Amino acid sequence: MExxxxxxxxxxxxxxxxxxxxxxxxxxxxxxxxxxFHTRLVAAWFVFVASLAFLAGGTGLKGAGITLAVAVLGLAILGVLARAQAMSTIYTLTNKRVVLRFGVALPKCVNVPLSLVGKADVKPAGNGLVDVSLTPTVRFPLAYLQMWPHVRPWKFGSPQPMLRAVPDAFLPLLADALAKADPARATGVNPDAANAGAMLGAAA
Known part of the structure; x- marks a missing residue:
């Protein structure tokens, strides 16, 4: 392997x-x-379907039970996929760049120079975690599907590399590194924010 x-x-x-x-x-x-993998939405959907099966009569309790059993199996598979994706990924921040190494079957290593990062958008991911997307000042050379899932959702035409589910303690380090790399373009992250919700430029 590479x-x-x-x-x-x-x-x-x-x-x-x-x-x-x-x-x-x-x-x-x-x-x-x-x-x-949107496991919460998947779980909510299965609960809704199981409720309909139970209330609508017919298969009743048996149908609801089968639906919930399928839900458990499906969520377990998504959990395995999420764990594999996380275990195959390493994010690195240096004083010069952000490096994303990821990929379960086909590993990739992507360098994002800090001097070419216009801003960092932050989205809270719960439990002290954040998603951080980096907006390049030049066109990013890789396509959306090549970067998935380490790319900001729905930005198909202009892919933005994204660090998924990292501790919010990472944010002050990134802000400081951006400021030192290019102070004029480092205003997209607030290094003094107490939490991700207070960060400037929070992702939608």
């Missing part, structure tokens, strides 16, 4: 002189399950 032997986990090679790792981590798989 990234089976990494000199530094999550990075395609050793860092050049003058570049240092500021933070490295993986997505929380529960956050990936909620944000990428």
């Amino acid at each position: 990234y089976e032997d990494e000199p530094i986990p999550g990075l395609p090679g050793r860092l050049p002189p003058g570049e240092d790792i500021l933070w490295q981590g993986t997505p929380d798989w529960r956050g990936v399950a909620r944000g990428v």
